[in-house]
Amino acid sequence: MQKYRDMGIKLTPQRLAILEYLEGNEDHPSADDIYTEIKKKFPMMSFATVYNTLETLKKRGDLVELTIDPERRHYDPDTRHHHHLICRKCKKILDIHRDFSIEIPEDQKGTFEVLGNHIEFYGICPSCKMKGE
Amino acid sequence: MQKYRDMGIKLTPQRLAILEYLEGNEDHPSADDIYTEIKKKFPMMSFATVYNTLETLKKRGDLVELTIDPERRHYDPDTRHHHHLICRKCKKILDIHRDFSIEIPEDQKGTFEVLGNHIEFYGICPSCKMKGE
DNA sequence: CACCTTGACAAGAATGATTCTGGTATGATA
DNA sequence: TATCATACCAGAATCATTCTTGTCAAGGTG
Known part of the structure; x- marks a missing residue:
């Protein structure tokens, strides 16, 4: 995240902790991952705060919500256009830049205004391949 | 779905109704869409039956679960490899065949075994473009 | 066709992620 | 430092999905 000095967002210790945790994070954490981690430093942390903060960051365009896992949402602080590789x-x-x-092609698109795309590659990661048969 | 004469799956009226509903359906319905529709014919229909049947079809490879909408899962009876366009x-x-x-490229993939991919195109559909500014 | 076994059904409870609520506390600004 | 908008916490509410249990019926067999 850009230096937290941002503008327009009230800086609280909880938010700083979340921002720090996300900074450069390439693990695509879920809300629960974030909550669990931050809770170590802030035992009073509430789940609502995590969701609220994520929502705020999303709205500001500093965070992307990934709909890759049907079980739960994952978050990606890397807002550059990129794709994903899923085991x-x-x-x-994993990120694919x-x-x-x-x-x-025109004939299929018609007048649909395409704004972007996202590719999910799926397969078996090296470590799983080694374990499994 | 292939002619329901399939093998290995017990044919019940409920399942037939679901199969019929899905046959050629290009709306990518959710479990609730299916439940609501089938319930008109079978007021006794239970949600569990819908989920069970979907699960069975998925396992047999006759149905694909889409993870496109963070709110709920959608189902696609078209099992051919194709992509989606989302408003x-x-x-x-919408389907993109x-x-x-x-x-x-090798240098990013490493020894990850890529088995497939799915592209989500997103944008604004014609009818929404017409309505909105 | 009657019987039997297995698997499907319905109803509702349980689970778990996410959102909402209401009252309190705290950054940011003057 | 006082003010005020806004963030915080705790817990309740919501909602999709899964699980449980007792009952019933589809399909194969004799």
């Missing part, structure tokens, strides 16, 4: 076994999510120029 | 406003989901040859 079918351990569910780990690469531009694939994909365009829907 | 940011009305959340409508087109092969995009996308490959992750």
